[in-house]
Amino acid sequence: MVIAVGQEEVERLERRYHEKGFGDLYPKLELIGRDRIAELEPAVVEERAPDVELRALYTPDGYVVDYGETAKSLVAEAREESGVDVYTGTPVEGVVETADGYAVRTGGGTAMADGVVVSAGSHSLQFAKQLGYGEDMALLPIAGSFFLAEDFLNGKVYTLQMGKLPFAAVHGDADVHDASVTRFGPTAKPVPALERGELSTVGDFLDVFGFDLDSFVSYANILADRVLLPYVLRNLVYDLPELGTRAFLPHVQKVVPGATLEDIEPARGYGGIRPQIVDTSAHTLDMGEATIEGEDIIFNITPSPGASTCLKNARRDALSVVDFLDGDYQFDTAGFDAATVENFPHETE
Ligand SMILES: Cc1cc2nc3c(=O)[nH]c(=O)nc-3n(C[C@H](O)[C@H](O)[C@H](O)COP(=O)(O)OP(=O)(O)OC[C@H]3O[C@@H](n4cnc5c(N)ncnc54)[C@H](O)[C@@H]3O)c2cc1C
Structure with missing residues (x-):
């Protein structure tokens, strides 16, 4: 579920549901109020001031x-x-x-x-540039960390994403392997490297930066944005020992008001870097992922939620690869769909 806290957020959430098409796009998505939220996720409601408006979009297909x-x-x-x-x-x-x-x-x-698919995360753009592709693209690598807490939640609970930002807002979710742990995050901190903790990838970042006027103007334009700049500056603090946990606590409390400083700790060894795509022609930060399809070659650069979309991308790429191979091979689209999408409940009951 995604929650809206306070009147302003509730209005925004309702607009997304009713007017911006979220309700139509996801037929099972329900707009629910405090009582239903309390049934599904008690910790989201417990200890929350009763006069604060609370609403959520919830799907039973989680x-x-x-x-x-x-x-x-x-x-x-x-x-x-x-x-x-x-x-x-x-x-x-x-x-x-x-x-x-x-x-x-x-x-x-x-x-x-005869055909190549490069799915090497942020390094895909490096390979693309070596072959003369992706000239109007650079990357803003965004490191993400998490905090761990006890078993607060039953499922994933997102806070409301700011429309302008290409990163999901802080969310809490039960660990996929250990239901006794709830994970909160990710944070979003720009770093000049392509892989977390790998100093050797600073040089790789410089390769995808480009060092031309358009790249500099793009980064300056993006980082000076009045929504992004304060957001980025706040996020720089969260990795600091002690102070970082204290500064992050309000995000956790927005989801679970009863959480205290003693309940959360930085999660060591979790997290990574999301390669956010910079359009150096428009000087803007793009939402989502990028696929560059060249002559018998594909490059995939997949920030979040690239995991959730990976099978769809694989299907698309498999069809392109079959094309690259001049009809010598076929892709069993029906078999793929039967094993994947057809197992996903689309219909409203
Ligand atoms: C903090 C964080 C939170 C996220 N949250 C979500 C989420 O909630 N939902 C979601 O759907 N997605 C999420 N994502 C995004 C998701 O993890 C990525 O979109 C996904 O992992 C991309 O998959 P990929 O295989 O394209 O690239 P990657 O997972 O980056 O894999 C690329 C691989 O290529 C390898 N590689 C690189 N260069 C070379 C080379 N020269 N030779 C050989 N191998 C090479 C790398 O070592 C790596 O193993 C999150 C990412 C981060 C960092």
Whole structure:
């Protein structure tokens, strides 16, 4: 569910539901009030001042998915297919266009390919730029951290996202593997690196930055924004020891008013970096993900919620790859849909 706290947020939430099409887009989404929220998520209502307006959008079709496990299971199945080789722990050092396709240079040798899909997170843009694609794009890497608390929630409870920001607002959710833990976050802190805690990726960031006038103007324009700037400055504090936890507590209390400083602690080893896309022609920060489709090659740059959309992207890319291979292969669209989308309950009851 996503909650709105206070009159101004309640009005915004109701507008999104009734006027902006959220209610039509998700037929099972319900607009619910305090009593129903209390039944579903008691901790969201307990200790909340009774005169503060509270509303939520709630869907009974809630899923929490461990996409790491999903990926492992897909790889395990792929390995069983004849003619499929899977190389993990094998860094790709470069992709070069040749007269008959692409040469993919790796630590374990070079593979020749008629078609390539680069899904290397923020590094995808680095590969794209090396091949002359993505010229009007740069990245604003946004690190996200979490805080852990005891078992406060039954499902995911989001706070209201600011329309202008491409990051989900702070939410609390029960850990996918351990229901006794509730996780709050993520924070959003710009960092000049492509991977968390990997100093070596500062150079990779400089590759995708571009160092031209448009990049500088874009970053200046984005970071000077009167919504984004205060948001970013506040987020710089949350990773500081002690002070960070204290500063983050109000976000937790917005979801669970009864939470105290003793209830939360920084989650070590959680989190990562979201590669937010900068449009260096329009000098703006883009919402969501980017796919660059070139000549027999695709580059996917997937900030949040790239996990939730990964199977849809895989379906689209599989169809493109079949096209790259000039009709020698087919993709079983019906089989894919039967195994995935058709298992998802779309219909209203
Ligand atoms: C804090 C945070 C919160 C998020 N919350 C959500 C959420 O609630 N819901 C949601 O749907 N999504 C969420 N996301 C986003 C989600 O994690 C990503 O969209 C998703 O992981 C992207 O998947 P990917 O496979 O495209 O890229 P990645 O997961 O980034 O994987 C890319 C892989 O490529 C590897 N790689 C890079 N370069 C090379 C190379 N040269 N050679 C070989 N391998 C290479 C990397 O090591 C990495 O393993 C969140 C992300 C963060 C950081």
